[in-house]
Amino acid sequence: MAELDTTYQPNKVEEKIYKMWEKSGYFNPDNLPNRSKKTFTILMPPPNANGSLHLGHALTMTIEDIMIRYQRMRGLKTLWLPGADHAGFETQVVFEKELEKKGTSRFEILKEEGGREKLYQMIWDFTQANKLRMEEQVKKLGASCDWSREKFTLDPSIVKIVYQTFQRMYEDGLIYRDNRIVNWCPKHQTALSDLEIDWQERNDKLYYVKYFLADDPKQFITVATTRPETIPGDFAIAVHPQNKQYKKFIGKLVTNPLIKNRGSYGDNIKVISDDLVEKDFGTGALKITPAHDAVDFEIGKKHQLPLDYQIIGWDGKMNDFAGELKGLPVLGARQKAIEILEKAGALEKTEDYKHQVSTCYKCKTTIEPLPRAQWFIKMTEPSRSGKKSLRDLAVEAVKSKKIKFVTKRFEKVFYHWMQNIKDWNISRQIVWGIPIPIWYCSKCGKEIVYIEEGNPQKCPSCGNTTFEKEKDVFDTWFSSGQWPYATLGYPESDDFKNFYPTSVMETGWDILFFWVARMIMFGLYTTGQPPFEYVYLHGLIRDKDRQKMSKSKNNVIDPLGIIDFYGSDALRMSLIVGNAPGNDPIVSEDKTRAYRNFANKIWNASRFVLMNVNDFNPNTQPVLSKEDKKILKDFEKLTVDMTKDMEKFNFHIAAEKVYHYFWHTFADKVIEQTKPRLQTEERPQAQYLLLTLLTNLLKLIHPFMPFITEEIYQMLPNKSKDLLMIENWPQKI
């Protein structure tokens, strides 16, 4: 045996070992020898191809690799399918920041000839470079995933399936286009889904504005508003039908205090009654600005008010219809509006007011609710073909335990969200994404779903042959929501037949609604089966101040830096031990150092064993003493315990147990007791004991610390497989 370093040096080992694994082909389930028919499948949550991996990814990779390696050793046909996500809006935001640094913006590029295509290509190149780097990072973490099946959300095979789903849902009446108030980010100039807005508390003012009766300017009705700048877009004052105070005003006209000459829209506005108005808030009277508030839009629709009178532009500035406020940004317009109202004697009073304001979850710009035609998916209505609503399909699958949450509490969170779910806006006004496969007939305006190459030939409605393509792209979750069956090649491929439904969906709890819930709905709708059996949601890694790691907070820790210094195995262990599923762990370098020390302990204990078994014949089985048998019996108990923990997804407990056993039983006691015996005629017994325990400990530790265990396994005189990776998980010795 060659001389071994007295300290373990992961840098010398990890890359070599990973290459060895890759070369073996065993990451691919088709190459695994002696498999049971049972499969175990995990789809790697595809990292966003817009940066590099952070510790959260490292946690994901570690947990999933533990499951995959464990099940592989249990003899299952294991598939771990890697991928990457184009991550539409998120990536565009990151890329726009890059452009900003260069002193330009997406709007500048879009102005150029062919700008849209150019910008798309730029972002494409950006993601491809990121994707390559991320793959290297995933490998450094030791992930035993099947690279031959890797997918990208923009792969033609994926897009094809995404389009087929769109078409199916459209024809089944679940997808529709509608003009309604959407969450508009004026900075990014796209609509966002309800999940992509962030509520922030603001200290604002509540302005009490008088609206005078048109035919009797001595009388007025007072309205409380936080947004006086939207008054030029008012088309009604609404009061609750049971509000006696205002009964006499209902049906009367009041003058708009901020605008004149709205042309055919008219300047006077009507007092109406609607039970959406709260009697006890403010003055009990609500100004109705249909184009700038979702509730107002609803009320406006009911009362046939103009819904399209927009006074704030897509850039967040007051437009030509805003009268004197024209050209001002919203906040400036608010000031100006107050001045005008005050001068006109229409401002009754001003109060301090604390409330929640919706902002863009990326840039924190205040969301401007604006009306726009968008594509939606129905969440709570049955489909035309009679399928239950997407919501009901999903809820029932969880209720009936077809899908089980490993961390029970997220099941409740899931139900709660599902109960309140609304239709999902899937259109985004950005470049980076999968185009919505819709064409509009340029003559009659009919929508045509066309999912083949090129464009439709003839309008089925009017026979016209020219069309305009929908410019919007899909919300990125529309494609990633179909990940389970799309990556497996629904509906024809063998992979789909073999590996769907998958076994475990393991991801962070922060994307329970964004991703997990949507995969459940899509999966059930499209395939009739749940996309996975278990949902395992891990926590979010926090820094010392309990803050979530993010690039904008500049508190991201690069896992590669840690790996270079302490080794991948040490990082993996430090992410697992003491971290109960679903809890948000706080990272600490101390912890990683502790498991680096453990790696070293494994190394040196193994070195001791290897140094003392040169003359041992692994084929003999010496007669063991009572004490020896007891030690083996105790070890067996460990394997049984650990197996139970692994089955229950309690990896943190299993890891701690084997850590404790290795250090404080195997190294501290067994090895120490063996030392004198190695000098006597009991040497073969001692050798047998040491080698047996070490071999089996390596197996138990392998899912957690794959590199060092594989490296040592390769030196064992009694190894029975070419790789530890495909050894059998110990049951009995």
Add this chain to the structure above:
RNA sequence: GGGUAAUUAGCUCAGUUGGUUAGAGCGCGUCGUUCACAUCGACGAGGUCGCAGGUUCGAAUCCUGCAUUACCCACCA
């Protein structure tokens, strides 16, 4: 307004269905270098398990209430 959790050693956290002296890492104290490992070993200090009740032979663990904290959801302008 609704919901989900957390509260255990100086710090960061485990504690699986209630069961003997409540654990880990780091930190701290004393001692120890040839003999696998100083990225180590031996020994040790340190906790009324947030508070108050209850169930039980027995509670960190189950129930009720309270306090504090965190997060999520939500169209009161």
